[in-house]
Amino acid sequence: MKSDLPALMEERNYDALLVFGDALHNPAMVYFTGVVHVMNGLLALRRGGEPLLFCHAMEREEAAATGLAARNITEYNYPAILKDCGGDHTLAEARLHQRMLTDAGITSGRVVVYGLRDAGANFGLLSALNELMPGIEFVGEVKDSMLHEARATKDPQEVERLRAILKQTSEVVGQTADFLSRQKAKDGVLVDADGQPVTVGVVKSKINLWLAERGLDNPHGTIFAPGAEGAVPHNTGRADSLLRLGEPIVFDIFPVEAGGGFWADFTRTWCLGHASEGAQALYDDVRYAYETIIGELQPDTPCAGYQMRVCEIFKERGHPTVAENPATTEGYVHSLAHGLGLDIHERPTFGRDSTGKDILRRGAVVTIEPGLYYPDRGLGMRIEDAVYIRPDGKSEVLAPYPLDLVIPLK
Amino acid sequence: MKSDLPALMEERNYDALLVFGDALHNPAMVYFTGVVHVMNGLLALRRGGEPLLFCHAMEREEAAATGLAARNITEYNYPAILKDCGGDHTLAEARLHQRMLTDAGITSGRVVVYGLRDAGANFGLLSALNELMPGIEFVGEVKDSMLHEARATKDPQEVERLRAILKQTSEVVGQTADFLSRQKAKDGVLVDADGQPVTVGVVKSKINLWLAERGLDNPHGTIFAPGAEGAVPHNTGRADSLLRLGEPIVFDIFPVEAGGGFWADFTRTWCLGHASEGAQALYDDVRYAYETIIGELQPDTPCAGYQMRVCEIFKERGHPTVAENPATTEGYVHSLAHGLGLDIHERPTFGRDSTGKDILRRGAVVTIEPGLYYPDRGLGMRIEDAVYIRPDGKSEVLAPYPLDLVIPLK
Structure with missing residues (x-):
């Protein structure tokens, strides 16, 4: 059950976990947030820490209802990041996520990834993010999911x-x-x-x-x-x-x-x-x-x-x-x-x-x-x-x- | 629209596209299959070819209803593959997908990936599959999706x-x-x-x-x-x-x-x-x-x-x-x-x-x-x-x- 997570993270040598996506019809996210109308969010959890939920400004009240600490993605000003990246969405998304992970205290170590999301978009994002944050080893579990083990x-x-x-x-x-x-x-x-x-x-x-x-x-x-x-x-x-x-x-x-x-x-x-x-x-x-x-x-x-x-x-x-x-x-x-x-x-x-x-x-x-x-x-x-x-x-x-x-x- | 796909694949220099996941609540898959009760399928499309849908034996009638050519994943005998891999699901899934892609005629080139699926599991699978099939460059589009361009x-x-x-x-x-x-x-x-x-x-x-x-x-x-x-x-x-x-x-x-x-x-x-x-x-x-x-x-x-x-x-x-x-x-x-x-x-x-x-x-x-x-x-x-x-x-x-x-x- 959820209380097993710290021990499971230690056992698998994970420094943090990330969950991408909505807090609707997305089991890995809902496990932490409950069902709330938060779309395209990111949940970050360092081993031994508390979950931090990133969501867009329009959904801040929904995010507050989860009882989790929340950050406003809109404040990172994606349009400005995108402009800096010459309109390259892959690079801009990677930079946005680099900033969010840094603010969540995740800059190195083994980071396991979850969340129902477009498989291609996530593969592209993680590949680009890994170039910006080479100290992180992103881990994708095939069938042998730690979250499923807890659940x-x-x-x-x-x-x-x-x-x-x-x-x-x-x-x-x-x-x-x-x-x-x-x-x-x-x-x-x-x-x-x-x-x-x-x-x-x-x-x-x-x-x-x-x-x-x-x-x-x-x-x-x-x-x-x-x-x-x-x-x-x-x-x-x-x-x-x-x-x-x-x-x-x-x-x-x-x-x-x-x-x-x-x-x-x-x-x-x-x-x-x-x-x-x-x-x-x-x-x-x-x-x-x-x-x-x-x-x-x-x-x-x-x-x-x-x-x-x-x-x-x-x-x-x-x-x-x-x-x-x-x-x-x-x-x-x-x-x-x-x-x-x-x-x-x-x-x-x-x-x-x-x-x-x-x-x-x-x-x-x-x-x-x-x-x-x-x-x-x-x-x-x-x-x-x-x-x-x-x-x-x-x-x-x-x-x-x-x-x-x-x-x-x- | 869908008829633009061959030209779009050529423009982006893609040799094939893959869609992972269910044929329910999975837009990239439903675009090709319609809404049918096929779970954990794989759709493979070579540039200039016709889509090939891999699905499990139990869903063969649902797959047939799509009108697409279909293959039975069950016949690849995953339990035997898993045994050969000493119970390593990541390697076993990679080998299973290597066989499916090979049967779909996809063994090299640029392959773009879609489908609503667990972000971690897919990242893990593609990383492992890439080691087995180094001639393939998997492409994950961040926001700038060719399928969305067609759609x-x-x-x-x-x-x-x-x-x-x-x-x-x-x-x-x-x-x-x-x-x-x-x-x-x-x-x-x-x-x-x-x-x-x-x-x-x-x-x-x-x-x-x-x-x-x-x-x-x-x-x-x-x-x-x-x-x-x-x-x-x-x-x-x-x-x-x-x-x-x-x-x-x-x-x-x-x-x-x-x-x-x-x-x-x-x-x-x-x-x-x-x-x-x-x-x-x-x-x-x-x-x-x-x-x-x-x-x-x-x-x-x-x-x-x-x-x-x-x-x-x-x-x-x-x-x-x-x-x-x-x-x-x-x-x-x-x-x-x-x-x-x-x-x-x-x-x-x-x-x-x-x-x-x-x-x-x-x-x-x-x-x-x-x-x-x-x-x-x-x-x-x-x-x-x-x-x-x-x-x-x-x-x-x-x-x-x-x-x-x-x-x-x-």
Whole structure:
């Protein structure tokens, strides 16, 4: 958690950290500032010091709301710097940042860099800045991010924010179930009182309204994917797709606090009216895997072990898995779990891309999301909940919601 | 526009371009792919060639929907690469990208880089990749982006998408005006039928619903800032703030197409019931500036000239401006205008940070947004519309909406 940062900076031998970009939808910045309307800012933190936030004059009140010490970028008079640099933006930006870093007391040492920003612009800036400040070694961490390491465990306030957005999300899931159960069937297809098809697009627009009523953002949309669409895990469902009774619909919903704070991530798979035989069989296996894994979670164990374990469970039940064939598109095709926080996917990592070194610690909040996919049979099935590994070592589903497969029509 | 890219690449001597990141809320990627649910992708374009999109197996159907040639990143078997690299993610990612670039035919030359991505991770990756592929010179453009140069003019389809979202936005503005006009006053404060204050938070949640009904995202929220709050241009308005009759409320609304496509940007300043004398006087000056500038827009003229012109107009009327004091927080304190497109602020630039070289071309879509601010008097005032410079050279406000200052209460 955040209080680990001084020790982590020492461990990695960083003298300072920088975060570039907005304080909206920018997890590294929001970790320090909260969600505020500060655009194109810079946060500087020396090891052992307090964060200093640079922002533009127009946003000074927003910056003040963060409670952090703040400096006004506008006072550096960029137009004058640009003029001195003959209109060369790269040099002018480098000089501007040289002055800001100097004022933040950062003139040498190892400086690690974060922030969601244009990759090219930042590469150009750091390259130019390094020529002006050769005593600084800028460090860019690829996947092995210190901030993500700190964020892999949550403090109680952060857990409560996650619990709150997950609870709001489960309420929207409940509204969705109610809405579906109030519709009718005609020739095996879901229709409304007027006999018009209730398409994926209709359902998604209801979901967006219910999320908006709660003040949640939904920047990545929602997966509401029936039949063959749900059989490809990240297919989001076409707006004009019909909902057929009996076939599974993968409903994966992942809104974020307004402005880009903590995320929810939650999946149920539903069959309307009844479940087809194939859907029921997959459901039984996925639910068994879900309950087995949730029951086996223990603090201070390697995350990769759970990915191996779920592959075993599915293999025993006759499904292909990524353990034997990393490129399989049938059976169990993805990772079991991921940390959840200011990024929708963060540490700890469980899956195929991890180094296998992440440990499930007390304070972690992780999704558990086993699933099975058979594109040729038009079947996809996934169950996902967010689980908190409490300080007492017990696991807690943060926003419990029924696991039922079938939504009966009234 | 996009058809200018081959010539621009030749002019800047680029052999290829790369875009990193998601195809959601990532303008450089969305420019090529449209909004699709592809995460952590890579788009590679050789000069004179066609774009090639690398994406993960789970998102292959989404990638196919772009119509671009696509490759499956999963087939490169990252876990095996990582194992070969002894668990070193930086080296493994560099080797993965070396293989992808090689398969895209990019092994040497000047390669310009784009995409919204973690600044540190990308810096680390490019630095490591450069060691493996020393024949490539990676270029990061600071502010002077070739893609933004292409995007500074819009093709007819892009203009129609901007017109559509601006029209939807103006409808929401109309709903907001109707809602406000149906409320009552009590002791000079806006209240509902039950006598409860209609706060900024109440209005913003209505706006979010009306945006959601239209399928629009609102990732940066809305500025609805009464009195002293509106006197600081980027203050968004506190949820618990009251709306007092007569005082100006700055209402700046900037939603985006779902998933991060084209943006709207639109401002009106309203007084409820009546306008205070101070508000009316500022309004008269801002409206005069707005109408004068709109009337003077001409294609093939320098954008910076309009910023100078509006400073003149305001100075003549007795207001401090950034022309005399770039750090002023009173009077006219920001830029007149900016290009509008897949970024909310894009080229052409008019303001203080520009090199003064941008030309207002046919095909541009720009905001025109003069404003005046007096924090000590609790007064802010801004009017903003998006204007299209048509192929015939005429200027067209894309979504006309009344400029009235006063919202009468019924």
